[in-house]
Amino acid sequence: MHKHHSALGLATAPFGIACAADIAKLNPVQPVTLIRPHAARRAARFFIERFPGRSLYAVKANPSPDLLRILWDSGITHYDVASIAEVRLVADILPEAVQCFxxxxxxxxxxxxxxxxxxxxxxxxxxxxxxxxxxxxxxxxxxxxxxxxxxxxxxxxxxxxxxxxxxxxxxxxxxxxxxxxxxxxxxxxxxxxxxxxxxxxxxxxxxxxxxxxxxxxxxxxxxxxxxxxxxxxxxxxxxxxxxxxxxxxxxxxxxxxxxxxxxxxxGRALCAEYASLLVRVEKRRGDQLYINDGAYGALFDAAHIGWRFPVKLVRDEDSNARDMAFSFYGPTCDDLDHMAGPFHLPADVGPGDYVEIGMLGAYGCAMRTGFNGFGTVARVEMTDEPMATLYGEDAGEDARNNVVKL
Ligand SMILES: Cc1ncc(COP(=O)(O)O)c(C=O)c1O
Known part of the structure; x- marks a missing residue:
């Protein structure tokens, strides 16, 4: 059952992966970060073309070297840094960038x-x-x-x-x-x-x-x-x-x-759409789902400040069950590792199911710790669309339509 799991150590999607359901079929045990470089490129271009001045990227929102290179290649030349580690990182990855502390x-x-x-x-x-x-x-x-x-x-x-x-x-x-x-x-x-x-x-x-x-x-x-x-x-x-x-x-x-x-x-606006997370449900207790990422992982804001993120059940076949509201528990042993949501998912969701949690590119991936032995994630590069966007053809309209469905 787990024979394809090693494929998820790859930085880019194994051949044939087109969407989150293809990854779920590989039955990954750890959460998987789904990276969408095209979404970060689109956001950067939007700011460069439409903001009536210079756009700096606030590195704290997501300091991933891959993302820094994507933003640089898209025309972001200035970086807002807030610690010496960020200064060193940007100097190392983008030596020609202008840094503003x-x-x-x-x-x-x-x-x-x-x-x-x-x-x-x-x-x-x-x-x-x-x-x-x-x-x-x-x-x-x-x-x-x-x-x-x-x-x-x-x-x-x-x-x-x-x-x-x-x-x-x-x-x-x-x-x-x-x-x-x-x-x-x-x-x-x-x-x-x-x-x-x-x-x-x-x-x-x-x-x-x-x-x-x-x-x-x-x-x-x-x-x-x-x-x-x-x-x-x-x-x-x-x-x-x-x-x-x-x-x-x-x-x-x-x-x-x-x-x-x-x-x-x-920070947020340039990278929120860049990443989402594929998690597995390990247990269900009523309207509570025990998933394999949480407050000490990419869901810090969901746990600590009640931030709501879009969720989607990832199955080969769509569920016919009506949606109901769930809360999540993360994988560590802390009661604090709890995300109240509500997260709306089909009522028949249960152990072994995979759920995509969207819009985690900003202040999601960046917050991950290794507490309690959790925190290992695979990363897969995707070409499909993020779960919502502010940067579509009719950006504002698209976003509103998407959110209604979430
Ligand atoms: C000085 C400064 N600039 C920019 C940002 C990025 O803010 P946001 O992600 O809301 O765009 C922050 C966030 O804390 C900040 O402290």
Whole structure:
């Protein structure tokens, strides 16, 4: 029964594999990550062609070297990194890439190493961080310094408002000091992840405007951060173009120089569609399915913040049973290893069945640990479509139609 299992150690699909059902037929014991390079390419092209400025990729969302190469080949030249390990990784995989260190709290040693590796763009939200950057770079004259302003996360599903960002009243002194110390001066913010309305950005841009007016400094870069949504059950955002239009309009009306640059740093939106996961049901107890991946694997967000992902029963023949709501338990021995869902699957699903869990390319694969001896996954490259997309022909419409079915 398991005789084909070794085939799943391959990085690309064994000959003849066209869809998740073909993989399920091989009866894999471990979860299998299904990679869709074409989906990442499509997302990158979308941002490059339609975002009215420069798009950086936020590496934390998925640091897979394969994905980094795909994004680079698709035209993403700048990378938002937030740790020295990410700096080293990008320097190694994409030596020509421009790296921007957008974590506002860094160790001085880390700043020095990043600078030595060619990083020139750093974010900060305190005077102390500015002083650290100056000391660690020996008072370098070639820095791009981005001051992060705190903005609301009210429109986002995942807040990033608590931890970082200078208060509006701290911005004047920070901007004036950073202006003195930088070649190019930027303002950056993050509206929180999975921002469900473009208003998140227009409201944040109002804070940026007020800060620029008050400090009366020349600003060269406005970085609107990440937060661009993907599509999940119960979270159907408006088309991304509407975000881009709102951002463009707000940027155009800022009191900044004609040559100022507009940047964004999407993580989720560039890679959510890149990967899904094929899991096996090992046990059923009522409406609870015990599966072979979970909170310590790619389902961290499903377990810890109740994020819902699309699911699909993968069988040769479609089930005729009506759908019912299930929750999942992961493979470790912890009660915490529980994903409440609800995940809607045919009522006859049971042990031995395979389930595809979609949209795990961002903050899914990246979160995996080896806790309790689990965490081994095979990876197979697919050519079929992700379970939902924001980047179809009529992108927004497609996404909404898909979600209704999920
Ligand atoms: C500074 C910064 N930029 C970009 C991102 C990516 O955000 P998202 O995945 O919501 O696009 C993050 C996420 O935490 C971040 O902290």
């Amino acid at each position: 957008m974590h506002p709290v860094k160790a001085e040693e880390v700043i020095a190493e990043a600078y030595a590796l060619g990083v020139r763009t750093f974010s900060l939200d305190t005077m102390e961080e500015l002083e650290k950057i100056m000391r660690a770079t020996g008072g370098a004259q070639d820095l791009n310094l981005c001051v992060r302003i705190r903005v609301s996360s009210d429109h986002a599903k995942l807040s990033l408002a608590g931890k970082f960002g200078a208060e509006p009243e701290e911005m004047k002194a920070l901007l004036m000091a950073a202006r003195q110390a930088s070649d190019a001066l930027g303002i950056c913010f993050h509206v929180g992840s999975q921002a469900m309305t473009p208003a998140a950005y227009s409201e944040a841009m109002e804070r940026v405007r007020a800060a620029i007016v008050e400090a009366a400094v020349t600003v060269d870069i406005v970085d609107v951060g990440g937060g661009f949504p993907s599509v999940y059950p119960g979270m159907e955002p408006p088309p991304l173009e509407t975000y881009f239009e709102v951002i463009h309009r707000a940027f155009e009306s800022l009191p900044i120089s004609y040559s100022a640059e507009l940047w964004c740093e999407p």
